[in-house]
Amino acid sequence: MxxxxxxxxxxxxxxxxxxxxxxxxxxxxxxxxxxxxxxxxxxxxxxxxxxxxxxxxxxxxxGFYTSVSDLAGRPPSTHSLALQAQIHTGADVAVLTPHWVTLGRRDGLRGHGIMLNVLYPGTRSGLTHHGLLYLPAAYFTGNTERRFAAVEVFHGYPGSPETFPRLMDIQTRLETEIDAGRVPPVVLVIPQVYAGGQSSECVNAVHGEQWETYLSADVLDDVTRTFRVDASRSWATLGISTGGFCAVNLALHHPERYAAAASLSGYFTAGEDPGTPSLYQGRFASRENSPLWWVRYRAPVATPLYLSASGGDPEAMQEARAMTATLRRYAPSLPTTTVLASSGGHNWGVWSAAFGPAIDWIAQYLPGPLVAPPAELT
Known part of the structure; x- marks a missing residue:
């Protein structure tokens, strides 16, 4: 239950x-x-x-714990069990939703997309995890050669991909923005970002699981190979709480893949979740995975960042202000938007309200549905 x-x-x-x-x-x-x-x-x-x-x-x-297994420190669902990937190179995303194409076409005619249960295989990282993937109505209607931009969405700790539809109703909120013309039809990719009782912070742990590789390489490549998702720099990241840390950290590390990143109530120094210092086993790995350090010493010019926090969440507010000040001083050419609400806390009500403005901001950096060029004759 x-x-x-x-x-x-x-x-x-x-x-x-x-x-x-x-x-x-x-x-x-x-x-x-x-x-x-x-x-x-x-x-x-x-x-x-x-x-x-x-x-x-x-x-x-x-939304701290969504299942008994999550509460007990095990993966949040029976589909979330970490597996050592025994998958051939070039593995596709496994769709667990039966008859999804038929359902997608039916819902597409009604102006709605479809949320799929999937398994994201990891050929490089050796990880395979359950997740969700949303396809917009436009994916099933009109030109079937069109390719779409994607937003990779990261949940917090503790949490699971399922918290977004359950506690935010993310599909309805996204479709409201699409219908209003503020966001192009985009694919939402919602992977699991940790397994067991300890946060991964979406990093490649020293002598441990390679979550950064899984999330920024395996998931992206598998999705673009399985669905009509553009493989160029037409991806963005968005995350809540620990997921906000993931969104910014991965985007700064991989500006060639991500066109924008949004953090809702995130933090920007590695090792802030319980037990996570063991991921780094030294100052070098910890600082390399701290966005504050990265901005100060790498002076990035990409990826554009959106930072959101609220007055009832003093830690997130402090982190957002510190990150904004660091960006202005050490990376003034990096496009940055900071939104600080006067009230609210660290909860789904705040994140639900912040999602619309954040995805609208992301949209300016994403292309609309693209028509794939014709294949060259050989």
Whole structure:
């Protein structure tokens, strides 16, 4: 059962209500010597369920843990298990959604795209993970030779790709921007960005898993090979919280692949998530993966950055201000937009509201659907 869904909340509420009713009905029925311990135990049980319900509501609001396996420190879904890739070179994305082409054409005629469950294989990194992929309505209607730009979207820690449709309704929000003409029809690529109980920060760990290679090379190449997604510099990144760190760090490292990057409530110094210092095993790897250090000592001229934070999230606000100041001083030619909201916190309500402006900003750096040139005759 999904820990952020209404069925789980309803089950907890009903269980708590039954405990309260049981305590009330049994209060005067406890026999002699069992009266005091029985009443105390009943009260403690009611209070415990109240605490669990409160924590569940906080978890639902923030999307910290979406499944029991995620809570237990295992991959967030049965599809997310990290596998040592035994896949031939040139492997395609495996679509797990049955009859997706038929469903896509049907929804496309209604003006809607389709969100697919997929497996992203990793031929270079040796990783294969579950994820989501959104194809816009235009993918299934009109010219079937058109190729599309893509936005790679990164979730936070803890989290999973499924949090975007569940807690943000990302497809509806994107299609609102597409229908309004503020964003061209784009593909959303939403991969898993860590496995197990420790954040990967989307980096190539020293003597560990190669997440940067997986996300910036394997996923991009596999998607462009499987779908009509443009292979040129027509990709962008967008992430929330830890995913915001991933979005900026990967885009700065690979300006030849990413045309823009947006961070919503992200941070910009490596090793800030619990347990992540072990990924680097030394100052060199840590600083190379810190966007603040990268900007100061590499003075990049690409990729354009969009930084967003809110007043109710002091850590993200401080990070955004520090990154903006560093960019202005050491990389003044790098296009940067910083949006600081006066209120809000570190939650899905803030990220949902910030998504529209962020994707609109990204759109100026992405081409519209392109028609592939005809194949050369040999």
């Amino acid at each position: 999904v820990l952020t869904g209404w069925p789980f909340m309803f089950l907890l509420s009903m269980t708590g209500l039954m405990c309260a009713a049981g305590t009330y009905l049994s209060w005067m029925r406890w026999p002699g010597r069992w009266a005091l311990p029985g009443r105390v135990a009943s009260l403690l049980l009611v209070m415990a369920f109240g605490g669990v319900l409160a924590l569940a509501q906080v978890n639902r609001s923030y």
